[in-house]
Amino acid sequence: MAALPRRIIKETQRLMQEPVPGISAVPDDSNARYFHVIVTGPEDSPFEGGLFKLELFLPEDYPMSAPKVRFITKIYHPNIDRLGRICLDILKDKWSPALQIRTVLLSIQALLSAPNPDDPLANDVAELWKVNESEAIRNAKEWTRRYAMDN
Amino acid sequence: MSHHERVQEELEALEAILMDDISISYNEIGCAELVKSTIFPSTANEVEKQYVCVTLEVKLPENYPDCKPVVKLKSPRGLDDSTIDHLYREINKKCDEFLGQPVIFELIDLIRENLTESNLPTCQCAVCLYGFSEGDSFTKTQCFHYFHNYCLANHLIITSKHFNEEQDKLPAWKRSPEGFRATCPVCRELINCDVDELKTAMPPKDLENAQKFEVTHELKLLQQEMQQLFNYQKSRGGIIDIEAEENKLLLITNSNEDSAADNSGDPGTSLSNTISSSSVSDGVQNRNQRHYSNYSSHR
Numbered sequence: 001m002a003a004l005p006r007r008i009i010k011e012t013q014r015l016m017q018e019p020v021p022g023i024s025a026v027p028d029d030s031n032a033r034y035f036h037v038i039v040t041g042p043e044d045s046p047f048e049g050g051l052f053k054l055e056l057f058l059p060e061d062y063p064m065s066a067p068k069v070r071f072i073t074k075i076y077h078p079n080i081d082r083l084g085r086i087c088l089d090i091l092k093d094k095w096s097p098a099l100q101i102r103t104v105l106l107s108i109q110a111l112l113s114a115p116n117p118d119d120p121l122a123n124d125v126a127e128l129w130k131v132n133e134s135e136a137i138r139n140a141k142e143w144t145r146r147y148a149m150d151n
Numbered sequence: 152m153s154h155h156e157r158v159q160e161e162l163e164a165l166e167a168i169l170m171d172d173i174s175i176s177y178n179e180i181g182c183a184e185l186v187k188s189t190i191f192p193s194t195a196n197e198v199e200k201q202y203v204c205v206t207l208e209v210k211l212p213e214n215y216p217d218c219k220p221v222v223k224l225k226s227p228r229g230l231d232d233s234t235i236d237h238l239y240r241e242i243n244k245k246c247d248e249f250l251g252q253p254v255i256f257e258l259i260d261l262i263r264e265n266l267t268e269s270n271l272p273t274c275q276c277a278v279c280l281y282g283f284s285e286g287d288s289f290t291k292t293q294c295f296h297y298f299h300n301y302c303l304a305n306h307l308i309i310t311s312k313h314f315n316e317e318q319d320k321l322p323a324w325k326r327s328p329e330g331f332r333a334t335c336p337v338c339r340e341l342i343n344c345d346v347d348e349l350k351t352a353m354p355p356k357d358l359e360n361a362q363k364f365e366v367t368h369e370l371k372l373l374q375q376e377m378q379q380l381f382n383y384q385k386s387r388g389g390i391i392d393i394e395a396e397e398n399k400l401l402l403i404t405n406s407n408e409d410s411a412a413d414n415s416g417d418p419g420t421s422l423s424n425t426i427s428s429s430s431v432s433d434g435v436q437n438r439n440q441r442h443y444s445n446y447s448s449h450r
Binding site: 004006007008009010011012016024026027028029032036038051053061063064065071072073074082083084093096097098100146147148149150151 | 277278279280281302305306309310317336337339358364366367369370373374377378379380381383384387388389390391393396397399
């Protein structure tokens with residue numbers, strides 16, 4: 001495997017030294033391009049109190065290409081599908097090399113505060129979010145309580 | 152002479168010297184409230200060589216100049232926090248020294264002098280996250296953002312490649328008539344640059360000297376915490392089972408294909424698409440490889 005680009009080293013060091021509140025990202029033992037991530041559910045959102053595990057992978061040509069990110073913990077959200085895949089423009093065509101691991105994870109946390117059922121990835125969830133928002137929020141809270149708690 | 156007249160005299164002098172480079176706002180009774188000026192280093196009017204700038208905002212309290220004005224530095228370009236802090240300290244000193252006398256031109260002069268002395272961006276390149284050293288070739292965009300030529304060239308080569316790949320997928324009438332247009336990685340403004348020239352640049356010096364990555368004890372502890380959370384959530388059925396979900400997806404996709412065979416233009420999240428695009432993660436020997444192949448199928 002080719003040497004780890006300096007930028008990845010620098011980002012990793014900064015994530016350790018100046019962690020973002022509510023977010024932790026730790027590189028894997030055997031692969032420094034693979035990060036174990038925890039995002040806490042934002043206050044005043046149905047995901048409040050939850051600790052969501054994600055995986056983040058930096059592809060070969062990072063930062064020229066976006067990191068690949070996926071939820072590992074189950075989550076009830078209109079822009080996240082059953083496989084944990086996330087619908088977020090900066091992970092696709094709006095990626096820029098000026099974005100970083102920390103900014104990507106902050107954007108994902110912000111997505112939890114602002115679900116967008118008009119641009120759905122999980123169709124059934126988005127549908128309910130539109131026709132019966134209070135029930136959808138109840139489901140999201142229930143999933144958070146059931147799946148995303150710490151010991 | 153009243154406060155008002157003294158301030159008026161100072162501002163008239165400023166306008167005479169700086170002309171369009173200064174803007175003054177007045178309150179409803181005609182007293183000057185706010186003076187703004189964007190300051191560049193002195194480079195004998197060679198705009199190309201101005202690598203840094205900052206906007207000075209001076210708020211004038213009623214009793215100015217008998218009391219100190221409120222000074223703010225806004226929209227710094229090419230300047231890091233420590234340089235800005237240093238400027239604020241100098242500004243404070245100057246304001247103390249000139250209490251009771253006109254100080255705005257002194258401030259402008261002070262800032263310009265400082266910028267001229269350090270007319271090399273002290274911020275980091277947003278692409279590699281390393282600084283600019285003497286001898287590095289770098290670009291200042293029209294929007295005042297800075298990149299090593301080496302880094303900017305890489306960005307432009309890849310984004311134009313992605314752009315062209317996306318265009319090739321579109322029918323002719325949907326393609327962009329302008330072709331690829333370079334944008335700034337930081338603010339997405341359009342920028343003009345010559346990739347062929349940029350890519351001849353050497354890699355930045357800081358990048359070459361950066362230290363190596365090591366797994367620290369602290370890191371080990373964090374890894375353990377992550378693992379504990381994972382195990383706990385798994386025991387409660389909270390972890391997504393990719394294989395089981397994919398099998399469900401396969402059933403859904405198959406039944407969709409039966410009923411909507413004419414929808415072949417957009418394969419969506421079908422499994423065949425997932426498999427064919429797994430080459431994205433080729434060469435990456437990772438135990439999570441199977442998971443990543445899923446991403447590329449969704450748009």
